[in-house]
Amino acid sequence: MTTRVMAKWRPTLGMIIFAVLMTVLTLPLVSLFFFRLYENELIRQTEAELIAQSAVLAAIFAQEVESTPDPISLLGAAVLSPAPSGDNGFDRSLQPSLDLAGEDLLGPRPEAAPAAVPPAPPLIAIGQRLQVVALQTQSVTLAGFRLLDSHGVVIAGREEHGLSLAHVKEVEQALQGRYKAVLRTRISDEPPPPLYSLSRGTRIRVFSAMPVIVRDRVAGVIYASRTPNNIVKHIYGEQRKFILAGFTIFGATLVIGFIFSRTITRPIHALVARAVEMGRGRREALEPLAHHGTREIALLSQSFIDMTERLHERSDYIRTFAAHVSHELKTPLTSIQGAAELLRDDAAAAPGSMTGPERLRFLDNIIADTTRLAAMLHRLRELARADNPEIRGNTLLSTSVADLKSAFANLDIRVEGSLDSSVAISAENLSIVLSHLADNSIRHRARALTVSGRSAGHDVIMTLCDDGEGISPANRDRIFDAFFTTRRESGGTGMGLGIVQAMLRAHGGLIRLLASDKGAVFEIRLPKA
Missing domain, CATH: 3.30.565.10 (Histidine kinase-like ATPase, C-terminal domain)
Incomplete structure (x- = not known):
């Protein structure tokens, strides 16, 4: 009884190879979604740079306030929870903490409002002196700086002089003596790149507000902002190179597919077709494949051909064996049958028509032929045992x-x-x-x-x-x-x-x-x- 493989759906080798090639082909595109982790590091790097730059400006600001005749009159609210500070009052342990994945993305920064209280003349003079430092820093770092007094009024920066930013969330925290950084929606006058939707980092700006601490009181705020480096913008700028890389990957995928087809798929299909021909008894199919592809398929093909040749030889042996057995058994059986018929005819005829020696000769022939048949059957059992x-x-x-x-x-x-x-x-x-x-x-x-x-x-x-x-x-x-x-x-x-x-x-x-x-x-x- 022939055991057949269950007829359930199975993918073909070509389907598996195609799936693998498509996976390889799409991996560069899928990897674009994982660059957000890198973008998060870019944001933290931007915040760290703003912290370092603001800390320098805060130290200069604090020294300027201390050098005035009456620094106490220029100070604002006391720090709510003083942190360990250095000689100039800024936090030495401050580390970047923004997270692109979990941080709330705020809207654009609110517009500056009219100041309720104008800045003190000494602070205006300090702002004028620090204006040059802020603008030069901004031209090199591409960050925007606003120097605010203890009431949140802008005293230095590129614009918004004399206006108040005290109502801005991060500035409000800084005026209470706590550093605060937020992510806000970026307003840009440039058109977004085509890959804009893939990246959250293309539409944000980092804002940091660092308090200037003098004698455990807030003397002002360094309000800085900067757009983080953007990987999507970089990709868009190098679009020709990426298109060339895409075509290269696509071409390499086609080459790999051709190699797979040439070395695996086509030889296996040819071997299957050859097996079907062999199953139909066509011995001309017992020829090696024109192209084996790989060593394993060549070994499989040769093993299959060897097995089929052995099966054909076995079939020929059984056919010849059956013909010999039938011939060898036919002679004694014919002799036995003839002798038995003669004895039967003699018994049916008049008694004494066959002499005693004649009857004994026929019986001896029957016994000799049965002995020969028994010997032949014994040898056949031995031959079957020797074959297996x-x-x-x-x-x-x-x-x-x-x-x-x-x-x-x-x-x-x-x-x-x-x-x-x-x-x-x-x-x-x-x-x-x-x-x-x-x-x-x-x-x-x-x-x-x-x-x-x-x-x-x-x-x-x-x-x-x-x-x-x-x-x-x-x-x-x-x-x-x-x-x-x-x-x-x-x-x-x-x-x-x-x-x-x-x-x-x-x-x-x-x-x-x-x-x-x-x-x-x-x-x-x-x-x-």
């Missing part, structure tokens, strides 16, 4: 030869050479081989049989030489054919040497007939145990 033996066990040659001497006492069996080696065949199977060869020698009128052994690498070679009638040159090429015998009249079945050859071949060994002047000489080769 149990491949196990090891045997010492000297032991098997000693058992052979006991079984064939009427044959003078002599030993030469070394028989101390162990061979990879069971004692029972080796006994079948040697017994058939000894029986074949006796039936060809041999009186002595010489058994010799020697080692040859990983094998053991045994030579069996008898002094019988030998084998004629005309029959030497046919002695291992099934049912070939020169002793058919004496009960020979022609299967003994076929059984020997099948048994040895099943154990990785072989037998051959050697040339000799007298008798028959057989050489057996078996692997060592």
Whole structure:
């Protein structure tokens, strides 16, 4: 009964290769969504730079306030929770904390409002002196700076002088003595790049408000802002290079696909088609593929061809074997049937029409033919067993030869050479081989049989030489054919040497007939145990 693979859906090799290639092709595009992690680092780097720049300006601002005749009158609210500060009052442990993924994105910065209280003249003078520093810093760092007094009024910067930013969230926190940084929507007069929607960083600006602390009170605020470096803008600026890279990746994908198709898909499809042809019995399909692609497919193809050739040989063997068996069985069965019909006709006729010796001759023919059939069936069972033996066990040659001497006492069996080696065949199977060869020698009128052994690498070679009638040159090429015998009249079945050859071949060994002047000489080769 043939077992068939369950008919469920399975992807083809081409589909799998196509999926892998599409995955490889889209990986550069998918990776664009992971650059937000890099953008977050850019934002924190921008905040760190604003902290460093603001800290310098805050230190200068604080020194300017301290150098005025009445610094106390210029100070604002006391710091709510004073942090460990340095000599100039700014926080040394301040670290960037903005997070693009979790930080709330505020709207654009509110417009400046009219100041409720104008800045004090000393602060206006300080702002004028620091104006040059702020503008020069801004031209180099591309950051925007506003210097505010203790009430949030702009005293230095590029614009908005005299206006108040005290109502802005981050400035409000700084006026209470706490550093505050936020992310706000960026207002730009430039058109966004086509990849704008992929990046949150293309539309934000970092705002930081650092309080200027003098004597644990707020003297002013350094309000800074800057747009972080943007990877999307960089990609857009290098769009030609990225397009070239895209075409390169696409071309490489096509080349990989062609290589996969050439080396894997096409040879496998050709092998499947060849298997279908072999299944239909077309022996012309037993040719190697024109293109194997890979070593593994070449090995698979060769293994498949070897297996198919063995199956065809087995099929031919069974067909020939069946023809020989039917021919060999037909002759004794016909003889038995003829003798039985004559005896039946004699019994139905007048008594005494067949003499006693004639009746005995017919009965002897029946008994001889049944004996021949029984012998043939016994040899057929031995041949089937030799074709499919149990491949196990090891045997010492000297032991098997000693058992052979006991079984064939009427044959003078002599030993030469070394028989101390162990061979990879069971004692029972080796006994079948040697017994058939000894029986074949006796039936060809041999009186002595010489058994010799020697080692040859990983094998053991045994030579069996008898002094019988030998084998004629005309029959030497046919002695291992099934049912070939020169002793058919004496009960020979022609299967003994076929059984020997099948048994040895099943154990990785072989037998051959050697040339000799007298008798028959057989050489057996078996692997060592």
